Amino acid sequence: MKKMTPLREKYSKNELNVIILVLLLLLLYTSSLNVLIPSYSPIIEDFGIKNSLIYLPDSLSVLISAFIMILWGYYTDRIDRNKIIIGGAFLAVIGFIGTAFCQNFLQLLFARILTGAGLGFALPVAYSVLSDIIPSEERAGLFGFLAIFSAISNGLGQFLSAFLGPLNIFVSLGLLQYGWQFPFLILTILAIIITIMLFFVKLPAMGSKEESLSRVNEFEEMEYGYKINQKELFNLLHKRTNKALIINGFFSIVPGTIIIFSLIMTFSHSTEGMFRELPGDIRTQVSTIMAGMTSAGYMLGSIVLSWLGDIVYKKKRQYRALLAFITNVIAIPLVFLMIFQLEPVSLTQLGITYPESIAPEDQVFFMFETMKAIFTTYPKYITYLIFSFFGTFFSAGMVTNKNAVMIDVNLPEHRGTATSFFQLTEQIGKSITLLIAAGLLQLLGSYKNMLYMGILFWIPSAIFWYISMKSVVKDSYDKDLILRERAQITFFDFFFEVELALDDGVQLIQDAKDILVLKPKKAEKLIDRAVNKFIWIMAKAHQKNLLVVEKRAQKLLNKSVEFQEDLGKITTSAPYAQLQELFMKIDALWEESDFGNIEILYDSAYLKVCEARLRRFYNPIECSQILEKSIEIYNRVVRLASDRLIEEGAKKLSDEEKALQLRISQLLVNSQKSRSNTELLKQKLDEIVIAVMKEGISRNDLMNLMEITDEYGLKLQDIINETFDKRVARKINRAINQIDDIFKEYDLWQSNE
Template structure:
């Protein structure tokens, strides 16, 4: 006998979600704080241009996301078994304390290991957050809920990068790490006092019993082709994203000729349009899902293909020796279209993942999703640094951009498996 699904949020639910979204905003604001000031950081540690791209762009990103990806498996296990509120508090502390301490580093080794520890916090919070959202909202509202979370996370990433780009040239690159870390200690204390978590499986039909990660549960997750395709597109898609998040700011200022501040504004516009794309894409995807589920991945794939075009034009801007000769408006338009179309995929993939997995294994599924995502984010910048070493920055970025076509093909294939895998959930 199916149970009654609770869909209305209580006042305590709204309070908890508000604090959860605020914690996500500031935790993810840390993600791209280095990007606007890579050359400044390289100069402080005595790196040349090649070391800048390999160490700061490649090695730091690799350890940040690789450690976070490994840790997410353990938190996925605990998410399906223990109090998610306690796990959330622990993961935020693990992420924010080293973020704060990064503002006081004096050596590259200190920076390297503190970034690795910060990656643990971001890797841990993802399966916890989406497990909670899956229980707060039924399948008919999850794309919209994911869109709102993506909006908040995207705003955090963009705000952090904009902050670093504005304050870095004036006060030094370290100050932004301190600024973004402090608010979360206050918000986390409020979550400790007032935060609650929903009953596990309350928004799913049928009886739901929590299940720990095991060989059998992993086999069930990978048995669904939709899950596998989502994992694969996540790995493929994060490689070209590394161009935006790690290299583009420095590329526009050092290779094309814009000032650091102008380059930061261009990248911030990409971030803001990405926020809009993820938000609108989630809402549109939710409506398409309610018409016919397979329309959701088709919509996402088409938008991914479209996003490759303005990205290619942005990467291939003509360098200029005189900053005044550069057209600032042109890259802003290209960045806006690129960021908007590429990010439409994100909330829809997460909603699909929630819809094809039971609440009992949703934390595990998102742990694996985050592992695939983190492996891509970690190896993506590292792979691009190899492209740069072999072909130079511009050609290397163009190769990375074409990988989005592979990502789009994986998403397109989801339309053939989605409805079948959702049956019985």
């Protein structure tokens, strides 16, 4: 059996702290949504409102939360996640305080809206952060655990209301007006603690546990810096798996919402509830316990089916969605049969004599005696438990695997937004269900019939799972391909920068050698810079276990220090002769940088030209800046290649050395010509930009236009056509269209060389 890795070894201390805080935040959110449910009857009495209005506070809280999620889910993937999650938690604190001290229904309504808004800010960040901590092969397990956690949170919220709400000690002390407000004081304290603790943790880097980005994540200096933009937002919504699961969310949430918000009322309602004959002192508590028993199967199903989802995902990516589809289908008849078992309980058949008023200290005794009598007298409630266990067990499959599938198919910078869209449709479905609950109840005649109707929504939910099953493989492979490409580019950029740093150090020594005789003080400063650079490279290479780089940096450092020490020994008696001698020594002993690295530099310069070509119709000014970098690299290659060339006849060369000299000579010629071509390309590109600016566009305006092209992924010509009149736009586009021609010219120049 595979040994389990301890959490402290698997995750860093900061990651564990983040996970705990995010879980507490989710606990807060789910508990707050359910804490009012058992108190609906007291709220109706305290505020004197109609029964049809009681769902309104929770409905609006859910709806506001959903729309805030979709707005801030997008910005979650663009700006500082710490600020969003802290701000959201703080707003939730205000909402909880408002609920705890509200004095009328309007104040309750406003406080619940604030709570929903605050948690709407925080939740997209929470899910995005968890996906950046948990590896892909364990994500269904993560969301299975979250489903269990959600069920526990549901129960906690209802427990706070059903069992702590009736404690009127704070009302008697004059601190609260109503007993049902007491649980919100507890939620307020928890929210304050979470908000404070969020200041002391660092959220993980985006994409930090993506296998496709593993090479990037090995290096602290290499950050996953991609951000979502408007064009990618469209692509996210266009992805077939996302579309199917976003629509699925609307249908899949309805049955659970009706069960959570109506099952207690199905038991406890004073005129049509199954337990309506029970004494009012214990009816809500017994109903809450009976409804809460349905969560046992859901919690076990979350464990088993999330674990199974991770296993089948490793075999084939499609199987996670297939598992959700199968469990969705199986859950429908089982939950139908669960509801079918419900029947009214007669007080006379229970055979229990209740006092006229049950004292608080006796309530627990009578609750359990009543539960025992119900299961003894009404065997249908035993089958109710059996069907509820298996029905909710299988219903957990679609919940635990849905978010895992979402992460499987979406890029790290898209996940906060994708989560928001998933949450949006779910919350809209939940909100609409609550808003029309009173009308449905009147139309269908009973809470039991409303439960039956709710289960039917799982049928279209299963259909959309089937649709997503057909596309999830392609979408997840497309995501992995993009991440692998980004990882390769980022890794190459990092390694390239290290090589450049080494070459910079070598060049500093070469420059110091060249001015040694005439400007020894300046040469000394150049050597100091080279020594510091090699020390820095050694430290980074050692930290990242780049042994080859570390060894080379160590060798160059030793020689630089030796150069530095020799220079320090120069006396004032015959400095020129001593400097000349040191020059000859350095010239003879100093090893040049590896020629292969110079060839890599040459190739990287051309890659910059390719990058400029890709950006030519989006941001010509940026193209010019990229070409400037390419020219700088060509200059470096020319300098390094020139330093390695040996003058003809200077010494006798072996065949191997002759071949190397030929390669160096050819590289030098190619670099000089490519540099010249790139300079000409940049010059022509700059001329086009100047020509565009002559049409009345300032450089700042042009830069603003180009920022829009980056934001929306549009071509510059399209923006110009929408911004300027036809005459000016035609002139500008005529100039911009020449960009393609000059890049074709560049290809011709290169091929002729």
